[in-house]
Amino acid sequence: MTSGLIFACAGVVLFAMGTAGVVLLDHLLRRILAFNLMGSGAFLVLIGLAQRDGMPDPVPQAMVLTGIVVAVAATALALALARRLFALTGGYGLPQSEAKDGND
Amino acid sequence: MTDPLPWLILLPLLWATGAFLLGPARGARLALAGTAVQLWLAFALAAKVSSAGTALHHPVGGWGAPLGIDLAADGLAALLLILTQFVALPLFLYARAYFAGKSPAFWPLAGFLLAGMNALFLSADLFNLYVTLELVGLAAVGLVAMGGGAQQLAAALRYLFATLVGSGLYLLGVALIYGVFGTVSITALTPLVTADAPPAVWFAAGLMLAGLMAKTALFPFHYWLPPAHGGAPAPVSALLSALVVKASFYLILRLWLHPFAPLTQVAAWLPALLGGAAILWGSWQAIRAERLKELVAWSTVAQLGYLFLIFPLLGADRLALHAGGMQVVAHGLAKAAMFAAVGVLIQVTGRDAVADVAGVAARLPVTLFAFGLAGITLMGLPPSGGFLAKWMLIDAALLRGRWDMVVVILAGGLLAAVYVFRVLRQAFLLPSSGERRRVERRPVATLEWTAFALAAASVLVGLRGMEILRLLEAGT
Amino acid sequence: MKRFAVALLAALFAVALIAALLELPAPAVDLPAAVGAKMAESGIAHPVTAVLLNFRGYDTLLEIGVLLLALIVVLAVAAREEAKQPAVADPVLQTLARIAAPLMLLAAVYLLWAGAFRPGGAFQAGAVLAAAAVLLHLAGLAAAWQKPGKCLRIGLAAGFLVFLAVAAGLLVEGALLQYPPAWAGALILLIEATLTVSLGLILAGLFLFLS
Incomplete structure (x- = not known):
């Protein structure tokens, strides 16, 4: 098992944990962190799997760099919305009223 | 360029x-x-x-x-x-x-x-x-x-x-x-x-x-x-x-x-199954919705279901692909018109409940006409684009003996008629009560006529169906 | 119950996918070789930067758009009613920040310059610039940003606009973002330099408009 493959497997585990986190957690900050975990897992798979034979590959590295910037943008957007919601409602949870009827 | x-x-x-x-x-x-x-x-x-x-x-x-x-x-x-x-x-x-x-x-x-x-x-x-x-x-x-x-x-x-x-x-x-x-x-x-x-x-x-x-x-x-x-x-x-x-x-x-x-x-059966469920569940929720925009939004859930019915029917005859393309166009135009019309209704009445549009037809004929035309497309009545889409979809389903899909498509059309007429009935039949009229604002003409133009396009696109189908043939 | 079911599903998914990863054939397409073969025409000596700004420069263009878009949303929803008072200054932090900020500026310039032939580039440089701004703010030396004026808006959008202008200009001659080999290095440096400033401002803004 090469180091690239180990990274890819770790990425799969992180991705699964992150996805479960986004689905299960209620606190918005935790969900945002879980989303970031998910993204990092996918990036690890992209980098690790492509370089599983030990040869460096610049293409996935550049893709991950792009992906990280997109994830930063998404995180900032999510944090801005969460903070505004906190300022309005005083809580970091989504109101339960019409949700949860089909959440997986 | x-x-x-x-x-x-x-x-x-x-x-x-x-x-x-x-x-x-x-x-x-x-x-x-x-x-x-x-x-x-x-x-x-x-x-x-x-x-x-x-x-x-x-x-x-x-x-x-x-x-x-x-x-x-x-x-x-x-x-x-x-x-x-x-x-x-x-x-x-x-x-x-x-x-x-x-x-x-x-x-x-x-x-x-x-x-x-x-x-x-x-x-x-x-x-x-x-x-x-x-x-x-x-x-x-x-x-x-x-x-x-x-x-x-x-x-x-x-x-x-x-x-x-x-x-x-x-x-x-x-x-x-x-x-x-x-x-x-x-x-x-x-x-x-x-x-x-x-x-x-x-x-x-x-x-x-x-x-x-x-x-x-x-x-x-x-x-x-x-x-x-x-x-x-x-x-x-x-x-x-x-x-x-x-x-x-x-x-x-x-x-x-x-x-x-x-x-x-x-x-291929899986998206179709989910799509069928979406048609029935979305339409049902639209019928039950209390707020106007919620009704239109649930109708989107239902109409998206039709798009997923095409997957098991895709084949060499391309009928299902044509139906899907037509449904995308017809629903796109009709739903834009419907939300635009509902936006006018809400701006004028100042409220968002279905019950609040009571008697509004006399004062907003253009907007209500737009809503009705968009509804014709969603129900799939001729000559609208929605009719053409559903016709081709039923045709494709019959060719493969999928009677279950035909039933879902027809039921979806009937349910769409129920929620569209629910709004129209309120607007046309019931008299408006005096205390509601006080807060009303005058409608802006641009808002009314853009909604109408989109709705008219959603119906008329059915008449230009051949061009759309020919375009879909190119390299897809 | 739901917790358990989701956790079980996630675990099963992970195990099955890892099992699928353990026995893979060699890739059919050898992109690293293709990158290596075209490096000379890219105008850049470092392969990752070459992919990022030349071979797949279009991804990067859209990604700057995503970042600018996030900033616009942050500006639209940022709560402005709460009055902002500067944090109580910690003298140690302030002294450190005063020393660190110019060094970070220097590091950013170095990273930008190094990007052409070793790890580095506009993003890294912009991130360091933004970190310097955030550090100054946390040390109480710089105020949080209010609604941006004309100058700040231009600064935020300049990198993206220059990138778009280059893309559109090159379109007249050939394909989108098709750098002529002779000009590639210079054009990419121009894009990277303006991007560094704009990315620094955008990333800093994501923090400073919110705080």
Whole structure:
């Protein structure tokens, strides 16, 4: 098992944990962190799997760099919305009223 | 202008940035001018595609796939590009009158949204498609959140998590594909993906399609759509319901047809089953909805279901593909018209409940007529585009002996009639009570007539069906 | 119950996918070789930067759009009603920040310059610039940002606009973002330099407009 493959497997585990986190957690900050975990897992798979034979590959590295910037943008957007919601409602949870009827 | 493909992406990015720099008044003018040029470019592209009969390619950077990224436009892409610009242009006129200089964020966000969608329709590179998906998703979330109320923010966050999980699944699929094949170009992948591909490719296809279905709000991933589309300002709801969900549906269809065709045969019943459930559940919820915009949003959930019925029916006769393309166009126009009309009703009555439109028909005949015409398309009555779409879908289902689908399609039409007539009956039959009339404002003519134009287009597009079907034949 | 079911599903998914990853054939397409073969024409000596700004420069263009878009949303929803008072200054932090900020500026310039031939580039440089701004703010030396004026808006959008202008300009001659080999290095440096400033401002803005 090469180091690239180990990274890819770790990425799969992180991705699964992150996805479960986004689905299960209620606190918005935790969900945002879980989303970031998910993204990092996918990036690890992209980098690790492509370089599983030990040869460096610049293409996935550049893709991950792009992906990280997109994830930063998404995180900032999510944090801005969460903070505004906190300022309005005083809580970091989504109101339960019409949700949860089909959440997986 | 050498080639319309890149300009369809660059123009909205340019006017979006311009609108950010110059503020809403000049931003609106830039947006209208830019979208008009884009509409012209989209028609020019469609003419080029139909006369060529195959897909057009544009190698970004001059490298060509797989080293570089390719843009590609076939008939399906050209159709969606026309639809997007065609719906966006009247909606921007509507939005300019609706926001009246407030909401400075609308114009730049709408520009990024259009750029993202055009880029998505044109991209032939799986990773580039991920970036366009995020551009579309985040712009749409921003538009929902723009209002700034607690409800809108909660809806936007719910939408954001759904769209982020969707693109996360998609991204993991792309990572697996790159790991297995060493490329993410759709053209290069098409010959490589075969039925005896390693299990990781099956995982990738499943992850990508599931992620996109979550973004398209296919039942049971639809939970985020009604609050997001029902809670946003009317022009935003119209853009999201008419166009944004179609972008991820387009990508599902594209991937289904091209690299993943050898894998997807086995599971074609699944999207159709979910689509059927969406039609029944969405229509039922629309019938029960208390707020007007919620009713229209649930109707979107139902109408998206029709799009997923086509997957087991796709075949050499192309009837199902034509039905899908027609439904995308007809629903896009009708839903934009319906949200626009509902926006006028809410602005005039000052309320959002279905019961509050009582007796409003006498004072808003144009708007109600628009709502009714859009309803005709949703129900699938002739000569509308919706009729043509459902007719071809039933035809395709009968050819394969799928009576169950025929029943669902017909039931969906009847249920649509129930929720459309629920609003119309209120508006026409019941007398208005005096205390409600006091708070009413005069309707703005631009708002009424843009809604009407969209609704009329949704009916008349049925008469231009042959052109649309011929365009779909080109290289798809 | 739901917790357990989701956790079980996630675990099953992870195990099955890892099993699928353990036995993969070699990739059919050898992109690293293709990148290597075209490096000379890219105008850049470092392969990752070459992919990022030349071979797949279009991804990067859209990604800057995503970042600018996020900033616009942050500006639209940022709560402005709460009055901002500068944090109580910690003298140690302030002294450190005063020393660190100019060094970070220097590091950013170095990273930008290094990007052409070793790890580095506009993003890294912009991130360091933004970190310097955030550090100054946390040390109480710089105020949080209010609604941006004309100049700040231009600064935020300049990198993206220059990128778009280059893309559109090159379109007249050939394909989107098709750099002529002779000009590639200079054009990419121009894009990277303006991007560094704009990315620094955008990333700093994501923090400072919110705080």
